[in-house]
Amino acid sequence: MNRRTVALLLVVCLTAAALPPVTADVTPLPSPEGQSPSPADRSPxxxxxxxxxxxxxxxxxxxxxxxxxxxxxxxxxxxxxxxxxxxxxxxxxxxxxxxxxxxxxxxxxxxxxxxxxxxxxxxxxxxxxxxxxxxxxxxxxxxxxxxxxxxxxxxTTERTATSTRWRWVPLGASDYDVASTRDANVTAFALPDAPDVVTETLARADERLLLAGYTLTSSRVTEALLAAHRRGVAVRVLVEGGPVGGIPRAEARVLDRLVGEGVPVRVVDGPYARYDYHHSKYAVADDRALVLTENWKPAGTGGNSSRGWGAVVRDASVADRLAATFVGDFRWRAARTWSSFREDRSFEASTPTDGSFPRQFDPATLSADRVRLLVAPDNAESGVRSLLRNASDSVDVVQMGLGGPDGPFTRELVAAAERGVEVRVLLSGTWYVREEDRALADRLNARAERGDLPLTVRLADANGAFEKIHAKGAVVDGEHVVVGSLNWNPHAARENREVALVLSGDEVGDYYGAVFASDWRGDGAVGSERVPVGALVALVAGVLVVLAVARRFEFER
Structure with a gap:
C-alpha cells in the first residue's frame, strides 16, 4: 500500500500558541444525481x-x-x-x-x-x-x-466540462472552491534574478508568518523566520517529511534551529497523510500571499540555480484563503511535530549550490485585474484546464515536464493547437528529465508537423541565465498567468498538495511573457562561458570534499 493512501482519523488540536484566526471556506459537495432533494422529492x-x-x-x-x-x-x-x-x-x-x-x-x-x-x-x-x-x-x-x-x-474535469463523479477520497480531504479577488496589487519576479523579494516579504510580517514547503534548507529564509519570531510574529512552518532522496542534513539543522528557538515546525508524513506529497511552496505574511514555483533552498529561492517564477499578492482575502489552507494542513494528524518526527532518523548528505547569475529581470509592482487561488487536488487541474480550453490566441508554457503525451494537460495543449491557438512549450533540459522531455518534444513536434499545427516544444538552453528550468507556469493569451508549485502531470494535480495562482491582466501578462520569451530564445549572459555548478560538482567532487572540510560549505551566505 502506498504510504500516502491512508488518510487521517482524528484532528490533533494545536498545543502551541494559537494561529491567527482564519476561516476555511469549504463548499459541501452536491448530492448524487437523481437524489438531490427538490420540491417534488422531500426525502433525504x-x-x-x-x-x-x-x-x-x-x-x-x-x-x-x-x-x-x-x-x-x-x-x-x-x-x-x-x-x-x-x-x-x-x-x-x-x-x-x-x-x-x-x-x-x-x-x-x-x-x-x-x-x-x-x-x-x-x-x-x-x-x-x-x-x-x-x-x-x-x-x-x-x-x-x-x-x-x-x-x-x-x-473532475473532462475534455469539455467540469463535472462531478463518485470516487474514493481520503478522509478529511479538503474540497476548496477557487478563491478569487479583483484589482489586486502584485509584485512579479523571476529567479534566479530577484531572490531578495522572498526574504523582504518575510521580513515585512508583523502578525503572522506561515511558511509551507516541500523542503527548507535556506539559511537566509531561516534568519527571516527567526527574526519575525523574535519580534513577536506568530510563525509556523510546515514541510514534507518524505521528499524524494530523503531529508538532507542541512534541512535537519535548519528545523532543529527553528524549534530550538521556539518556532512550531511540523512535518507531513506517515500513514495518516491525505496526499502523496506536501509539494506546495508559499508563505502568508500578514495580508500578503507569496506563491512560488521554487523550493526554500539556495538553488531555488536563494537564486543560485533554477529559473523560477514567483508572485506576491497583497490582498487580505487571498492571504486569508491561503492561510486557511495552511491551517487545515498544519492541524491534521499527519502533520507531526519536528521533534517527534526526527527521533531515531538519519538524514542525507547533500551538495551545496552556490552559482551566480546575471540579473536580467527586476521585480515589478503591477496591477492585476483578477487573482485566482488554485489548490490541488481540490481545483487546480480543473482551473488550469479550463484556462487552456478557453485560450483563443496563444499559450506559452514553461514546465519540468508534462506527464507524457497522453497526460491531461498535454491533451489540452494539443486541442488548443488544433483550434489554431499558437502553443509553445519550454521544457527542462536538466539531466534527470532530459531524455523523457526530449522524447516528448520529438513526439509532439512530429504530430504538429503532420497536422500542420501551431505547436512547438523545445528544451531550454540556459545560456548562462540560469542552471536549469524548475519553473511551473504559463501565459495564456498574453493576459492570464499561472504561477505555482503545480507540475503539469496527473499525479501532481490529483495526489499532491499544490498551490498556484492565476494572475489576469495585461501588466502581469507582459512581465511573465517577457521572461518566457527570453528563455525561449535562449537569451543569457552575453559572452558568458560559465559552466553550471552542478557539472562542476560532478567533475571535481573530490576537490569539493576537501573544501567542505576546510571551510564547512555554507548553503547561503
Missing part, C-alpha cells in the same frame, strides 16, 4: 459512505446524508441485507450518521448524529438503502473500500 439522500476506518473492528464507520429542511431524519433508516441503522435525533443539511459518534466527531466538518442498530458496512462493497418504513427512497452502491477513505462525489 445518501451522499457518502465511510466503511473502512483505520481501527480494529472498523469502529468509526459512518454514512453521510443530506436532509432537507422540515424533514425529520428520525423517520428514516439505512439498511443492507442484514441490518439497519436508525438515527436517534433530528438534523438537517449535510449530516454524518454513525453508531460510534465519539469516534467520528472531530474528523468530519458536518454535524454527527448518533444511531442505533446492527448495520455493519462491508469493506468488500455492498448496496445500501435509505428507507422510510418499508419504502426505499434512495440507494448507494460501492465496491472494495480503501482503508480510511470516503466514497463521495468529487469534482
Amino acid at each position: 439522500a445518501l451522499v457518502g459512505v465511510h466503511p473502512n476506518p483505520v481501527a480494529e473492528g472498523d469502529v468509526g464507520e459512518f454514512l453521510v446524508v443530506h436532509v432537507p429542511e422540515g424533514v425529520d431524519l428520525r423517520d428514516y433508516r439505512v439498511c443492507d441485507d442484514e441490518g439497519c441503522l436508525a438515527p436517534e435525533r433530528d438534523a438537517s443539511g449535510r449530516v454524518v450518521v454513525a453508531a460510534a459518534p465519539d469516534r467520528v466527531r472531530g474528523v468530519v466538518d458536518s454535524p454527527v448524529v448518533a444511531a442505533t442498530g446492527d448495520l455493519s458496512l462491508a469493506n468488500g462493497g455492498e448496496r445500501l438503502e435509505l428507507r422510510a418504513g418499508e419504502h426505499v427512497v434512495g440507494t448507494i452502491r460501492y465496491e472494495d473500500a480503501p482503508e480510511a477513505e470516503t466514497y463521495r462525489r468529487s469534482k
